[in-house]
Amino acid sequence: MTVGINAFLLVAGWLFAIGLLGVLLRKNTLVIYMSLELMLNAVNLALVAFSRYNNTMDGNLFVFFIITVAAAEVAVGLAIIVALYRRRQTVLVNELNSLSR
Amino acid sequence: MNEILAEFLRGYTATNQWLAILPEILLALLALSLLAVEMASPKAARAQVGRVAFYGQLFILAVCLIGCFTGPATTGAEPLFSGMIEQSGTTQFMRVFFLLCSLFVSYLGGIYLERQPLARTEFHHLVLLVAAGMMLLVQSAHFVMLFVALETVTVAFYVLVAYGRNSVGSLEAGLKYLIMGALSSAILLFGIVLLYGVAGNPALAASSSDSLQYSALAEFISLHDGNLLVRLGALLVVAGICFKIGAVPFQIWVPDVYQGAPTPVTSFLAVASKAAGFVVLLQLVQGPFAGLGALLVPVLSIVAAVTILFGNCAAVVQGNLKRLMGLSGIAHAGYLLLGVIAVASGVAWAEGAVLFYLFTYLLGSFAVFAVMTFAAGTDDTDQQISHYQDFAKEQPFLGGVLAIGLGSLAGIPPLGGFIGKLFLFIAAFQAGLYGLLGVAILGVVISIYYYFGWIREAFFSHYNETVPTKTAILPSMRDRLLLGFLAAASLLLGLYPAALSLLP
Numbered sequence: 001m002t003v004g005i006n007a008f009l010l011v012a013g014w015l016f017a018i019g020l021l022g023v024l025l026r027k028n029t030l031v032i033y034m035s036l037e038l039m040l041n042a043v044n045l046a047l048v049a050f051s052r053y054n055n056t057m058d059g060n061l062f063v064f065f066i067i068t069v070a071a072a073e074v075a076v077g078l079a080i081i082v083a084l085y086r087r088r089q090t091v092l093v094n095e096l097n098s099l100s101r
Numbered sequence: 102m103n104e105i106l107a108e109f110l111r112g113y114t115a116t117n118q119w120l121a122i123l124p125e126i127l128l129a130l131l132a133l134s135l136l137a138v139e140m141a142s143p144k145a146a147r148a149q150v151g152r153v154a155f156y157g158q159l160f161i162l163a164v165c166l167i168g169c170f171t172g173p174a175t176t177g178a179e180p181l182f183s184g185m186i187e188q189s190g191t192t193q194f195m196r197v198f199f200l201l202c203s204l205f206v207s208y209l210g211g212i213y214l215e216r217q218p219l220a221r222t223e224f225h226h227l228v229l230l231v232a233a234g235m236m237l238l239v240q241s242a243h244f245v246m247l248f249v250a251l252e253t254v255t256v257a258f259y260v261l262v263a264y265g266r267n268s269v270g271s272l273e274a275g276l277k278y279l280i281m282g283a284l285s286s287a288i289l290l291f292g293i294v295l296l297y298g299v300a301g302n303p304a305l306a307a308s309s310s311d312s313l314q315y316s317a318l319a320e321f322i323s324l325h326d327g328n329l330l331v332r333l334g335a336l337l338v339v340a341g342i343c344f345k346i347g348a349v350p351f352q353i354w355v356p357d358v359y360q361g362a363p364t365p366v367t368s369f370l371a372v373a374s375k376a377a378g379f380v381v382l383l384q385l386v387q388g389p390f391a392g393l394g395a396l397l398v399p400v401l402s403i404v405a406a407v408t409i410l411f412g413n414c415a416a417v418v419q420g421n422l423k424r425l426m427g428l429s430g431i432a433h434a435g436y437l438l439l440g441v442i443a444v445a446s447g448v449a450w451a452e453g454a455v456l457f458y459l460f461t462y463l464l465g466s467f468a469v470f471a472v473m474t475f476a477a478g479t480d481d482t483d484q485q486i487s488h489y490q491d492f493a494k495e496q497p498f499l500g501g502v503l504a505i506g507l508g509s510l511a512g513i514p515p516l517g518g519f520i521g522k523l524f525l526f527i528a529a530f531q532a533g534l535y536g537l538l539g540v541a542i543l544g545v546v547i548s549i550y551y552y553f554g555w556i557r558e559a560f561f562s563h564y565n566e567t568v569p570t571k572t573a574i575l576p577s578m579r580d581r582l583l584l585g586f587l588a589a590a591s592l593l594l595g596l597y598p599a600a601l602s603l604l605p
Contacts, residue, residue, distance in 0.1 A: 009298075016287075016291055019287070020284075020287075023280065023284055029276065029280075032280055033280075036280070036283045036284065036287060039284075039287035039291075040287055040290070042291070043287065043290045043291050043294050046291070046294045046295075046298065047294050047297070049298075050294065050297060050298035050301065053302075054298065054301035054302055054303065054308075054312075055303070055310075056301050056310050056311075056312070058245070058297065058301075058311065058312070058313050059294075059297060059298075059301075061245070062244075062245055062248075062297075062313070065245060065248065065249055066248075066290065069248070069249070069252040069256070069286075072252070072256050073252070073256055073259075073279075073283055076256055076259045076260055076279070077259070077276075077279050077283070080259065080263045080272060080275045080276050080279060081276065083263070083266055083272055084269075084272040084273065084275075084276055087269050087272060088269060096273050096276065098269045098270055098273055099270050099273055099274065099357045099360050099361050099482070
């Protein structure tokens with residue numbers, strides 16, 4: 001039995017949905033960050049699956065760009081989180097409310 | 102061996118297209134050389150870095166303008182780098198637009214950094230990189246190129262927004278922008294992947310092996326405009342871009358980020374980032390998504406109507422000026438969406454109207470943000486309307502520039518903003534968007550109320566006898582020249598709109 005493309009897309013869709021809900025619902029910045037990475041990895045999975053079933057290499061190539069960009073984003077993001085933690089002693093989004101007043 | 106090498110080199114020179122992106126390469130080199138200048142020069146001379154950045158950008162602007170006028174005919178889109186980049190009259194105009202933006206931001210950044218104990222070089226470095234990234238972004242004709250350019254811009258913006266490391270507000274704004282920006286990138290990417298997968302499916306008609314390329318995608322979508330994956334993918338891509346332009350329901354980040362970011366960065370976000378988003382949206386609507394008008398026009402119409410109403414109504418009760426600029430910026434995004442919808446429903450000249458509006462928005466916004474930079478105290482996030490009491494009496498020049506900038510944003514007749522709005526509304530009228538037009542005009546009426554509240558505070562507020570503490574810096578001769586240029590250009594475009602030949 002071979003696994004069809006729909007199975008891959010279903011898993012990718014689930015991962016994306018879990019990530020999206022994590023970003024919207026969780027309070028801890030680091031968990032939000034992990035959820036964002038999960039969304040990007042869902043995209044990567046779908047890309048590789050499409051690339052395999054369509055017999056084109058563009059998808060595989062795109063994955064490398066996404067991984068690189070995600071690494072850059074994490075580097076900047078963690079730096080901002082650390083700088084913020086030093087000032088506020090918290091990384092919970094519901095306590096980060098010095099603006100909007 | 103030598104023949105093979107010669108053959109290779111001949112092939113290389115025949116396909117050598119690097120000169121086409123000369124301004125971007127020069128910007129990146131200038132950005133790197135700033136770091137070198139900082140390392141090589143003694144500590145006392147480091148203030149020179151801002152000057153190097155400013156004059157370097159002036160030089161690149163000249164190169165870009167010469168390229169515009171003497172380069173190859175810019176009538177049709179011209180594919181370069183095997184279809185990764187396409188240059189047209191629109192992209193040439195936007196390159197000059199982004200260079201102007203980065204020039205103003207560098208200049209205002211210099212003024213901001215004088216008052217803050219922060220590193221200078223990195224600020225200018227990042228501004229240059231963002232400008233180069235945006236210039237590539239609007240030229241991209243391939244989704245990989247689009248994504249990489251977009252992320253170059255966005256990651257650099259994360260750092261710029263959080264640049265005020267000594268202020269909690271700036272760091273918080275940086276974190277919020279980071280989360281929202283990464284979320285929007287992921288949504289955009291998922292849409293791209295769906296389009297890539299369905300358009301590359303060999304079982305479907307007109308499928309392409311290069312299904313990330315705009316033109317290949319356009320051909321496919323025009324045949325399969327009812328396909329569920331195509332529709333979902335296109336909606337997700339548009340949603341990702343709506344995050345960048347701050348359209349409802351993806352506008353939640355705008356007020357907080359605009360308030361927390363350093364004022365020059367706020368102006369950069371408000372003008373350049375929004376303009377980049379709109380030009381990408383225009384290109385998508387005219388290119389790959391041209392066959393999806395029946396889906397996109399109703400969706401974008403609802404988004405535009407809600408965006409205009411939300412932005413204006415929320416701005417009315419806002420006392421913090423940076424949040425006010427953010428919320429009114431949301432409303433401006435709504436007016437600009439009118440032009441995009443007109444393009445999507447077949448009024449081709451509306452593209453020129455959008456570009457014209459963006460240019461008047463640049464002039465008006467930078468005039469206002471420049472005055473805000475001069476008038477701000479040491480706490481950059483705290484700029485209230487009440488701080489502008491008696492402002493025009495103490496600083497008549499800045500007050501005048503503020504009035505012209507705000508008047509242009511509100512769309513008062515002799516100024517550029519009025520003509521920009523007029524063109525957009527005529528385009529919407531020709532496209533038959535009467536309901537939307539009514540909402541937009543209502544929005545403009547509301548916006549006059551809060552813009553003039555600010556002007557009234559600056560000019561006619563004599564009810565309090567105690568003079569507030571003076572924090573505004575007096576502008577030097579060079580500052581006056583720059584501000585005067587912004588105000589005069591706003592006035593010129595209002596009186597003589599043909600100065601910018603964007604409309605046929």
